[in-house]
Amino acid sequence: xxxxxxxxxxxxxxxxxxxxxxxxxxxxxxxxxxxxxxxxxxxxxxxxxxxxxxxxxxxxxxxxxxxxxxxxxxxxxxxxxxxxxxxxxxxxxxxxxxxxxxxxxxxxxxxxxxxxxxxxxxxxxxxxxxxxxxxxxxxxxxxxxxxxxxxxxxxxxxxxxxxxxxxxxxxxxxxxxxxxxxxxxxxxxxxxxxxxxxxxxxxxxxxxxxxxxxxxxxxxxxxxxxxxx
Numbered sequence: 001x002x003x004x005x006x007x008x009x010x011x012x013x014x015x016x017x018x019x020x021x022x023x024x025x026x027x028x029x030x031x032x033x034x035x036x037x038x039x040x041x042x043x044x045x046x047x048x049x050x051x052x053x054x055x056x057x058x059x060x061x062x063x064x065x066x067x068x069x070x071x072x073x074x075x076x077x078x079x080x081x082x083x084x085x086x087x088x089x090x091x092x093x094x095x096x097x098x099x100x101x102x103x104x105x106x107x108x109x110x111x112x113x114x115x116x117x118x119x120x121x122x123x124x125x126x127x128x129x130x131x132x133x134x135x136x137x138x139x140x141x142x143x144x145x146x147x148x149x150x151x152x153x154x155x156x157x158x159x160x161x162x163x164x165x166x167x168x169x170x171x172x173x174x175x176x177x178x179x180x181x182x183x184x185x186x187x188x189x190x191x192x193x194x195x196x197x198x199x200x201x202x203x204x205x206x207x208x209x210x211x212x213x214x215x216x217x218x219x220x221x222x223x224x225x226x227x228x229x
Contacts, residue, residue, distance in 0.1 A: 011065070109154065125157055
């Protein structure tokens with residue numbers, strides 16, 4: 001897989017009620033090739049999650065543009081609704097449906113597929129995340145790390161063009177977090193998935209990402225290739 005997947009060009013965004021003097025995002029530009037993992041690094045309130053929300057379509061931009069492949073997602077004059085963007089999102093809270101087992105959680109976004117194709121895709125994804133025999137288990141029967149991998153499989157199920165991950169390891173203990181950072185990186189690579197992750201953990205950012213950007217006061221101050229990429 002090659003070619004540019006995601007491009008933000010001079011994106012500015014202000015939340016409703018904000019004046020022109022205070023922008024949540026102030027001229028953010030970055031580019032990420034298909035099949036690569038990018039990471040936005042910075043403390044709470046720096047704007048990194050706002051970048052994800054703008055890419056996902058939850059927030060309109062004031063100026064600049066966001067493109068995914070050849071498609072214009074956002075500009076001052078254009079705002080494609082979230083459901084029309086091939087963008088998946090995984091939040092801090094895994095939000096597995098407690099009344100559904102793991103397999104049915106993964107299948108949730110595949111309701112338009114015929115049942116045999118849906119079952120095959122679920123089996124493929126549970127195997128990809130290392131849980132081939134856990135499809136019948138409910139969330140309360142899974143560890144935090146297993147719940148996280150089921151949530152990742154669910155996010156990957158519809159084959160999004162881009163996957164966004166908002167602090168996906170923050171609710172895990174340090175040992176599990178370190179182990180899963182590597183596992184999730186390997187899962188995303190195996191799937192050929194283009195992804196953008198946000199975190200405040202520098203070691204995590206460099207362990208998982210091909211490109212790392214540093215956010216500060218709504219600005220992207222660096223966007224550089226990670227040492228392992």
